[in-house]
Amino acid sequence: MTVQYIKSITDRYERLGYPAYKWYRAEEPPPWTPLKKPISESRLGVLTTAGAYVKGQVAFYYKDDTSHRAIPKATAAADMRFSHITENYLPDARRDPNCVVPLEPLRRLEAEGVIGELADDYLSCMGGIYSQRRVHEELIPAVTARYAEQAVDAVYLVPL
Amino acid sequence: MAGADDIIRAGWPPRSVFLDYPLGHTTGKPFAPDEQYDIVRQAMAVFDAATEPGQMVSLDYQWSSEADWKSAATDASAGDQRAPRDETPRYQHDDDRLAAEATMAGGQ
Numbered sequence: 497m498t499v500q501y502i503k504s505i506t507d508r509y510e511r512l513g514y515p516a517y518k519w520y521r522a523e524e525p526p527p528w529t530p531l532k533k534p535i536s537e538s539r540l541g542v543l544t545t546a547g548a549y550v551k552g553q554v555a556f557y558y559k560d561d562t563s564h565r566a567i568p569k570a571t572a573a574a575d576m577r578f579s580h581i582t583e584n585y586l587p588d589a590r591r592d593p594n595c596v597v598p599l600e601p602l603r604r605l606e607a608e609g610v611i612g613e614l615a616d617d618y619l620s621c622m623g624g625i626y627s628q629r630r631v632h633e634e635l636i637p638a639v640t641a642r643y644a645e646q647a648v649d650a651v652y653l654v655p656l
Numbered sequence: 657m658a659g660a661d662d663i664i665r666a667g668w669p670p671r672s673v674f675l676d677y678p679l680g681h682t683t684g685k686p687f688a689p690d691e692q693y694d695i696v697r698q699a700m701a702v703f704d705a706a707t708e709p710g711q712m713v714s715l716d717y718q719w720s721s722e723a724d725w726k727s728a729a730t731d732a733s734a735g736d737q738r739a740p741r742d743e744t745p746r747y748q749h750d751d752d753r754l755a756a757e758a759t760m761a762g763g764q
Binding site: 497498499500501502503504507508509511512514519520521522524525526527528529530531534535538546549551552553554555556557558559560561577578579581582583584585586587588589590591592594595596597598600601602604605610611624650652653654655656 | 657658659660661662663664666667668669670674676678679680681682683684685686687688689692693695696697699700701703704707708709710726729730732734735736737738739740741742743744745746747748749751752753755756758759760
């Protein structure tokens with residue numbers, strides 16, 4: 497049995513007297529775009545929603561921050577930082593970022609040729625945005641444009 | 657890549673990989689580089705293997721032999737675990753704020 501987060505979180509905030517989350521639920525099947533070539537020949541983009549930033553960058557804020565950061569793929573784990581509204585999920589990532597942002601596994605897979613090439617930068621955003629409208633109107637177009645500039649063939653999404 | 661299969665199913669992505677670990681460990685346990693590598697390698701394989709929209713592949717890893725973490729994750733008595741919401745950047749360390757201000761002052 498897997499953890500039923502939607503029910504659990506809905507129940508918790510109802511009990512605390514908060515308005516109910518309006519969870520996003522897709523109403524249509526996802527669009528399907530087959531890969532044009534094997535992942536071993538593809539350029540891969542990465543998106544983390546863990547509020548990751550590199551030391552020297554501006555951290556995320558917690559009220560519907562729709563900005564994003566570019567994380568150079570060569571970033572040392574020791575320079576990776578996190579600012580995410582659910583800080584209770586971050587203690588291990590703050591000790592070893594690779595359990596949420598797999599910098600070292602991806603570099604190894606690129607070096608071994610399992611991944612054709614990683615884009616120069618991963619993209620990072622805040623996963624805890626309460627406005628679906630602002631995600632659609634601000635965040636998604638911005639990161640989509642960056643991936644178009646990077647000419648990636650596929651994107652690996654890693655939520656917190 | 658997902659640690660919450662109900663949330664990811666609600667979003668209905670074209671292809672996904674589920675790791676049944678507590679949130680905050682999307683790509684494995686801390687300081688377990690070989691396991692993290694294997695998890696991400698299996699996720700990469702799904703790019704090539706998936707043929708149908710909406711397919712979710714579950715990875716064969718167990719966080720621990722105890723089920724306690726799952727009951728703790730849904731503890732009904734837990735309070736609000738979210739940090740306060742405002743528009744102040746939340747640096748992990750004070751030094752990070754100084755480093756960011758130095759970067760901005762340098763025009764980078």
